[in-house]
Amino acid sequence: MSPAGRPRPSCDGADRAPATTTTVLNALSAESWQEADDVLAWALASGGEARMPAQDHGSMYGVSFADPDGHVWEVVWTDPAAVR
Numbered sequence: 615m616s617p618a619g620r621p622r623p624s625c626d627g628a629d630r631a632p633a634t635t636t637t638v639l640n641a642l643s644a645e646s647w648q649e650a651d652d653v654l655a656w657a658l659a660s661g662g663e664a665r666m667p668a669q670d671h672g673s674m675y676g677v678s679f680a681d682p683d684g685h686v687w688e689v690v691w692t693d694p695a696a697v698r
Contacts, residue, residue: 644691647675653689654679662687672696 644650651668654677658664665678665686673696678688 638685640685640687642687642689644689647691650675650677650689650691653677657681657687 642653644653647670654664654668657679661682662679665680669676673693674690676688676690678686680686
């Protein structure tokens with residue numbers, strides 16, 4: 615079941631219990647904060663679930679979600695001008 619109480623589908627069609635731990639964290643680099651938000655919107659529309667509120671640290675911005683199988687993804691944008 616998902617945290618919302620719905621059965622959690624998996625790639626093989628079997629329902630899975632919600633994950634109680636994170637074993638792998640997948641991270642993607644976005645070209646802009648807007649791209650990070652777009653990936654999050656796509657993930658949520660595709661059955662993913664938001665993990666945390668967006669994190670805005672000025673020169674860094676990130677969002678996170680769990681896919682329908684419970685894998686955790688983070689999408690992060692870093693301002694190239696802030697990297698020296």
